[in-house]
Amino acid sequence: xxxxxxxxxxxxxxxxxxxxxxxxxxxxxxxxxxxxxxxxxxxxxxxxxxxxxxxxxxxxxxxxxxxxxxxxxxxxxxxxxxxxxxxxxxxxxxxxxxxxxxxxxxxxxxxxxxxxxxxxxxxxxxxxxxxxxxxxxxxxxxxxxxxxxxxxxxxxxxxxxxxxxxxxxxxxxxxxxxxxxxxxxxxxxxxxxxxxxxxxxxxxxxxxxxxxxxxxxxxxxxxxxxxxxxxxxxxxxxxxxxxxxxxxxxxxxxxxxxxxxxxxxxxxxxxxxxxxxxxxxxxxxxxxxxxxxxxxxxxxxxxxxxxxxxxxxxxxxxxxxxxxxxxxxxxxxxxxxxxxxxxxxxxxxxxxxxxxxxxxxxxxxxxxxxxxxxxxxxxxxxxxxxxxxxxxxxxxxxxxxxxxxxxxxxxxxxxxxxxxxxxxxxxxx
Numbered sequence: 254x255x256x257x258x259x260x261x262x263x264x265x266x267x268x269x270x271x272x273x274x275x276x277x278x279x280x281x282x283x284x285x286x287x288x289x290x291x292x293x294x295x296x297x298x299x300x301x302x303x304x305x306x307x308x309x310x311x312x313x314x315x316x317x318x319x320x321x322x323x324x325x326x327x328x329x330x331x332x333x334x335x336x337x338x339x340x341x342x343x344x345x346x347x348x349x350x351x352x353x354x355x356x357x358x359x360x361x362x363x364x365x366x367x368x369x370x371x372x373x374x375x376x377x378x379x380x381x382x383x384x385x386x387x388x389x390x391x392x393x394x395x396x397x398x399x400x401x402x403x404x405x406x407x408x409x410x411x412x413x414x415x416x417x418x419x420x421x422x423x424x425x426x427x428x429x430x431x432x433x434x435x436x437x438x439x440x441x442x443x444x445x446x447x448x449x450x451x452x453x454x455x456x457x458x459x460x461x462x463x464x465x466x467x468x469x470x471x472x473x474x475x476x477x478x479x480x481x482x483x484x485x486x487x488x489x490x491x492x493x494x495x496x497x498x499x500x501x502x503x504x505x506x507x508x509x510x511x512x513x514x515x516x517x518x519x520x521x522x523x524x525x526x527x528x529x530x531x532x533x534x535x536x537x538x539x540x541x542x543x544x545x546x547x548x549x550x551x552x553x554x555x556x557x558x559x560x561x562x563x564x565x566x567x568x569x570x571x572x573x574x575x576x577x578x579x580x581x582x583x584x585x586x587x588x589x590x591x592x593x594x595x596x597x598x599x600x601x602x603x604x605x606x607x608x609x610x611x612x613x614x615x616x617x618x619x620x621x622x623x624x625x626x627x628x629x630x631x632x633x634x635x636x637x638x639x640x641x642x643x644x645x646x647x648x649x650x651x652x653x654x655x656x657x658x659x660x661x662x663x664x665x666x667x668x669x670x671x672x673x674x675x676x677x678x679x680x681x682x
Contacts, residue, residue, distance in 0.1 A: 265680050278304035278318050282410050287388050287403050288369065289565065289584065289596065293327050295405050311337040316406070320344055320384045323405035324372055331370065332447075333436035345382030348374035348431040360432040364419050369565070370439040373402060373414065373421065375428040380577055383428060385412065387425040389565070440603075455607060456578075457569075458682045459494040460646030461657040464675070465503035470657055473680035475508060475516070478661075482506075487516045493680070496534045498541065509543060515553075524553040533571040535578065548588060549578050561588040574613035581607045583670040585618055585626070594629035606646045608654060617648040617654060625654070634666035645682045657682050 261444075278299035284292040296304035296318040302307070309317040310326040321344050328334040340350050359365065367512035371387040385404035388411070392398050397417040401414060402424075412424040421430045459471025470478045473488035475491040482505070492511035494673075498550040499506045505519025513527035523535030527543040536542070543551040546562040548568040566584035577590030585597025585604040594615055595606055602620040609616045615629025623637025634653050637644055642658040653667015661682050675682075 319406040333438040343381035344384040361430040374431040464499040535573040
């Protein structure tokens with residue numbers, strides 16, 4: 254087959270042919286090094302059929318590891334598309350045939366939304382074009398945005414692009430950008446900090462929390478079940494209840510609303526409303542900490558912290574330890590002041606909650622399907638059964654952890670596994 258070499262790219266058709274025997278294609282970048290650890294190996298030109306243990310998906314016999322091959326393999330690994338892109342002979346076809354692939358194209362000049370995992374397709378007159386994967390998007394001070402891309406079959410693996418006014422500027426002068434293509438299965442969990450909320454918005458209620466020896470379950474309407482105190486839902490609730498936290502004595506607790514209201518019960522002291530899109534609350538020896546969707550942390554009476562840099566998704570939880578606090582995003586990233594033990598590196602479902610271990614030296618993360626990820630000294634003790642309702646929250650006990658679904662079913666894992674069902678509630682947990 255004839256190769257066309259231009260602008261540092263080796264271009265060719267996608268149709269396959271017999272491969273030559275080889276020990277494996279050269280690895281240019283590991284999958285763990287991009288897409289927050291959820292990428293696939295990026296490989297150099299080779300007739301070898303595998304690279305870092307992965308077989309090629311499509312490609313051409315003279316070089317299996319071309320730009321379209323990377324897009325097909327990445328989308329297959331993510332579960333966003335099965336196999337090769339039917340009818341795609343060259344990279345530029347990904348855009349022109351996007352609808353046939355059941356994907357959504359956005360033409361350059363009218364690009365209103367980009368999320369990590371999207372494909373950017375570039376054209377060159379008379380040539381096969383090029384395709385890259387969006388890795389991240391970050392706002393610039395001048396109001397534009399920087400889009401970092403990852404590609405295969407080019408001299409440089411990572412290339413930045415500038416996005417402004419619906420237009421993407423190509424990183425190669427001889428190539429124009431056709432547009433952006435997205436699979437509907439890419440729900441944009443790995444969004445970008447400081448910009449529009451293109452991530453999936455989570456609407457959980459108050460979750461489940463230890464208080465003394467009991468477990469308190471709280472709905473979005475402010476109902477509470479299982480706690481040691483008489484409880485009445487707040488009468489002046491604005492928005493929904495998003496979280497709860499027990500006092501250090503175990504004789505009281507606070508409920509926090511999405512509009513920043515704080516409702517005390519038992520020996521919990523009253524606090525003024527926080528003007529923010531509050532998503533989570535926790536307690537320390539000094540009092541309350543609240544987090545908003547952008548990762549700002551509020552301690553009543555103090556100036557809020559700044560949003561963390563480089564985060565992805567929406568901040569959904571906060572956990573305090575003796576060493577500081579952790580902030581969790583829906584993309585599974587951990588920020589904050591406490592020692593870091595790891596991020597969740599699979600992003601096929603949004604991360605909804607976290608729980609610190611009793612020692613404070615580890616944590617578990619919970620995704621909306623009920624899968625648990627353990628870090629530090631935390632142990633993985635089980636996940637929600639397949640087909641369970643959407644998971645809402647997780648909390649630790651001395652011997653394990655308990656997960657509650659949005660419909661109020663709790664599943665306990667550890668020394669005494671148990672399942673309970675809450676009835677007669679309004680809203681969701």
